Amino acid sequence: MTLVNVPVHVPPCPVLESEPAAAQDLATDLRAAAIAVKNVQGWASSIAAPAWLGDTADAHDHAATRFAARLDGAEAAFDRAVTAADAFGERLVRLTARRTRLMTRQAEVNAAIDVLINEVAAATDDSRLAEFQRRSDDLAARADRLRIRIDGWLTDVTDAETDLVAALRGVDSVAEGADAAAATDRPDTGELARRLRSLGGDPVAVGAWWRRLSRAEQEAVTTEHPELVGAAGGIPVSDRDEANRGELAHQLDHLGQREEDGQLTGAEKDVLRNAKAVDDGLDRYAGQLDPSTRTHLAELIAFHPELHSGDGGVAVSFGDPDTADHVSVNVPGLTTDTTGLAGNLDKTHGLHEAALAEGRGSVASVYWGDYDAPSGNPLNPLDPLGQLDFDSVALTDKAEAGGDRLGGFVDGIRGSDQGAPAHLTVIGHSYGSTTVGHALADGLPADDAVLLGSPGVPAATAGQLTDAEVWVGSKDHDPVSLLGDGDRGGLGTLGHDPADAAFGGTRFATGDGELRAEALLANHTSYFKGSSLTNMAHVVAGEDDDVDRQPGRGAEGGDHLTLPELLVASSAASAGHGLAEAGEWFWDHSRLGGIL
């Protein structure tokens, strides 16, 4: 028997020692320090001697002037370090993707080698010798090419590290920082910020302008004005995430220091509380990485801890809306504030996983809590704030303002979308559905809209509301969903009941919820579970045919109680559980009971 020289296995591509998510964390830390330095340097410059005085004795003796000059070196050093860390992270993402492809190819080649070895071993004569030799030669050539590609990959890994190390070593002394500050090619952040402000309302123009900037310019303006970059629709979401995470870390550092000193003002206490809540929320998902890029799955798209009467504003995405095939944006309702972020992220993540499991492409699921939602819950008799705040719930002003803000946000992520436009679903729960309704009425560019437990929307029909396909999840034992004007009446203060058959939306199955007084609130807050969640996932992933539908209210099979009937019936049901008194109390004391 003649020997066949079968090639040896191709060794695996080594594991990346530096991980993309770790590079992100490094860059965030550096940005946080840079933001702080720039804030102080900017203030010191603003009260410094005018530049035309130069280094005269007076100017030289002026503390803020000296301080500004001293910090300018730190600022320039941090700008270079942040830029290098950002570039390093981006290279690691590309290297990760290349490694995945190389490992796939390595598995294919090695499997083919194994097949050949087995066939050669099983051969009893030389009849297939020529074929074996040809296949062996072919595999050897493929293996050689693959080894060269792996070597090239290793070289690029080394280059990426070398470049970062060189950049950091180039500014790792105060003297080198001063040299960097004197460089003539430093970005003009003042001009960059002015330009960004002037383009503010036009995400497409912002995106085009941003792409023309160098990385150094992008990073310089990000750390000089993180609040501008983080909120600018049209800038890639990953860059907005960087700005917002940098600012979050900076707020935690700065206000944490002031807290230690006992110097926090009331407004600063709100900001720090909200920042801590966002940090905790992101921490819960810090270990979840995007499977293709190995970067953090969660992206902080909006961070406004000072807004909305101290409640703060925040938007977090699981997955990248710029590259995802399907994007959902869910808007919460009553009692939304930043301290409740963790629970809302859990719901959003649950929807993300369910939509991904549909297998219809990549998904980004956004939680958007960046409007001034009513603070109290009028349905909870134990919540006096809710009773007080009922007027603002009953009025639509906060929903209108929130809808306007939501429209700006969605325009922004539409503006930074890459490739074919994503299939976009906007989801509103409770008062958030009214907010979504106002945004839709103003032309929100969504493909699908999901209204959950809605107290009403500002149009009598889906067609009048929007061109998007409207889906409705309304449990018949959810009292909030019975507030809208529908087939059997209803308050209608916030608009029309979208579950009404005459509205013309598509109602999907959610179950009715329990008919007991103490379960009514739970019925209202459990749409991100069970059949309701499954059906939403179908909608988000574009699997409309899989949605389990149920008749609209007023249609055949769509019988339901009115709100007064529900409250009486639920009290009676509770009697069976020894809770009649609770039901009566609910009825007597709730503002709804008083009104209806």
Add this chain to the structure above:
Amino acid sequence: MTATLDVPYAVLKAARERWDAAADELEGAWRRLAGVSVTGLSATVAAAVTGFAEPWVDELKAASQLAAGYAEELFLFNRMSVLVDEAEAARLRSLLPWVEHDAPIREVGGSGVGLP
């Protein structure tokens, strides 16, 4: 002979608060930098990050302490209203915004005389 500065109380107070805020902000920055995340980075990169951070931690810490010292000087002047001599008054004046760089320094007789 002691001296005092003719500047509005609000200017002194704002300057003190702003230097104090600067100290806090820079302290937060150097503490962030001192704990900079190197988990998940190669040993080569981690060493370079640490090598970059160390001198800047020292620099920002020094700047923070300097700002805190300025805030403290202004705080003490708020309470005492008088300074040892004109040189000391000029030094304190240099901690204020440049627009105050010509603020009058006035001699006060004896000791313990308050601001006008």
